[in-house]
Amino acid sequence: MAALPAPKFDYRPLGDDYGNFRLLELQPAIDRRDLLRCTIQHASIDTSAYCALSYVWGDQKVDSSEMETTYKRPKRRLFESKKHYQEGAVVYRKEIGSSLARALRYMRQPYASVTIWVDAFCIDQESKEERASQVKLMTKIYSSAQVVHAWLGPEYNEDPAVHSRACLAGRSNRSARNWLTVPLVGIEIQKNTLAFDYIDLIWALAKRIKGSEKLASENDWLQACFTIAQTPAEDLQQRKNAVHQVWASFSAQLLQAVISHAQAGQIYTTLDSLSQVNYFSRMWILQETGRAKRVVFHYGEREASHQQLLLALGVTRAYNGSFAKDQLRMLGSKFDSRFLSCVIARLTCSKALGLHEVLKLAFFDRSMHSATDPRDLVYALLGLATNPQAISVSYELSLDEVYIATARFLFGQGFTDSLITFRPYARSNEFLSPEFPSWAYDWSRRGLPSFARFKAAKDTRPRLSFVRHTGTVHNIAMSLKGTWIGRVVAVNEHKFSALASAAGLSLEVIQSGRLQGGARPLTTDEKRILGDLLARIHPTVQLLPADVARLMSQSALPLGNFWCWWVWWTLSIWSLAKGNTNEVAELLLREAPPRVSSNKDVMRLVSARDVAGLMDLQSWSNLLFTSSTGAAPGSQLTAFGIDIVESLFRSAWGTRPFALDTGFLACAAEVVQVGDEVVIFHGVKAPLVVRRAGNGAHRIVGPAHVCGAMQGQLMSVASSVETYALT
Structure with missing residues (x-):
């Protein structure tokens, strides 16, 4: 007789009490290949002892696994409906991503259960309302966890040879997941595993340096890690800082010790590979690692503390950011610096910064992180700030609405640098509407703040407001005062890219x-x-x-x-x-x-x-x-x-030279065309190219470099000031 199918997994409401969440109790197993079994239950953050998992979701539609789940239902409260609160438990078979499955198999203990919080499982991802309410709790969830386990890999599809053999071996046995029996022999997997030996080595070398005892302090460690990760050009800008000088000396000694090591080439090759794991591309890791009391990074059976791993990657970045020696160039490095965002996140949390300061730091960070839902590129930053309530979290809002609200919040704080973002070759964004305002910053297509060092508007303050403007989807325009400096009359036919x-x-x-x-x-x-x-x-x-x-x-x-x-x-x-x-x-x-x-x-x-x-x-x-x-x-x-x-x-890069009818030579993004106008807006550090959009409004084309205007030379008292409606 055929077995009856397992019932459909059905999340039960968490209730309205603040701090309610779900926890996973992972059942022990001696053999890693055994089916994953767990119990899920409702709990309160304030009264629970648990750890949390930070990992890459991966493509759950392509790579999936199964977990046997027992849903513990809370006892029915007085006067509450029997529908969701009847006593007892139901056993389910729930599909989970293979990346999560692999992480849980390595987190699982042979003889004792593990209580762990996992976002993809403990939050009803189909409920926009619950997702929003739980996102607001993220800061508390990760800061209250006894330890955050950061799973770097291996991922199921990390090595093509393993992947293809796994597909052949898997057949229809979805519970045992036969691919786990395949040895992890991929080149990248070998490199990343070996990297942990060198992480231990670099930590030992650091401990021998005078003053390294300060690394026991989290803030001192953060300063050391951030300093050593800087490239020589960045380092020059901070040499006057007394604290920086202390750690610059430590940084130089540690870097020299590693470069002089007999296995230096192997050290940098393996850590270079480790920097490129997909984990460091996730936006949510900023909050997950930044708020954690303690972070342990895992790669298969190897592990290292966040102090050890991030310092080792910092040394590697410094090595690859230097071209003082020919042998450094020979590595042909593809080193990914996004790991540094974990350090910045911990520094940010330790300083108790407001939301506008957190968003400003994120804007100037050139790292491009990703999120399954592009709204999370903003929402994931809220947990790093002391006042995240300044931006409401709702998955009922469109992406346009989230990014517009974020832009208006920053403009209200006097931050206008987002207007001079330079992104000449950004990919098209299928999520934003064609009417997305030109003044609102698109967090999913991050650009370069390369114009932020100029002072074209001199010491003027932004004089802006938001006004109703009909004829667009959002019916809103930004009113901004500025000084007109010319109209484009000649554009060179030669673009940089051509x-x-x-x-x-x-x-x-x-x-x-x-x-x-x-x-x-x-x-x-x-x-x-x-x-x-x-x-x-x-x-x-x-x-x-x-x-x-x-x-x-x-x-x-x-x-x-x-x-x-x-x-x-x-x-x-x-x-x-x-x-x-x-x-x-x-x-x-x-x-x-x-x-x-x-x-x-x-x-x-x-x-x-x-x-x-x-x-x-x-x-x-x-x-x-x-x-x-x-x-x-x-x-x-x-x-x-x-x-x-x-x-x-x-x-x-990405520019096109042009001339203004007022005699100025300039360059801007390649899309600039004859008839465009150039304006220096008050409080904006670089001139902007604007284009008439009808109904008396303009749209921003992008920032421009106008010769003889970038340090405020044109902002005289006699300059005429006009008000522009930007849509």
């Missing part, structure tokens, strides 16, 4: 603006074609065969392709500059760090009085390459040479 593509640079290089990693060995024919092209671009550009050979031989950067692009780009700017070499130099070095822009030799070249001087290959070669006597044509770029080339490329 020129870079014509020069043979890859799509990845174009979209990222980073030349590193875009090189490959050139064939003989490609070298000949590029050499001929360089020689033909402009008659005044003289290229010797040795110079061309030197360009083509580079492995650090695709320098031959870069030089093709560079000649085209400088010509496109020169054609609009009308001989103003100061404006040409300003645009060419727009994103250059002080180390580059203050160098006399660099300034002499970019301020040349003619095109031939700008493209003097011999002078550039002397500046970029090693200058030892008798150096071969294939001499390597110096670290400073890499800085120069990267900053020149980055300064042009």
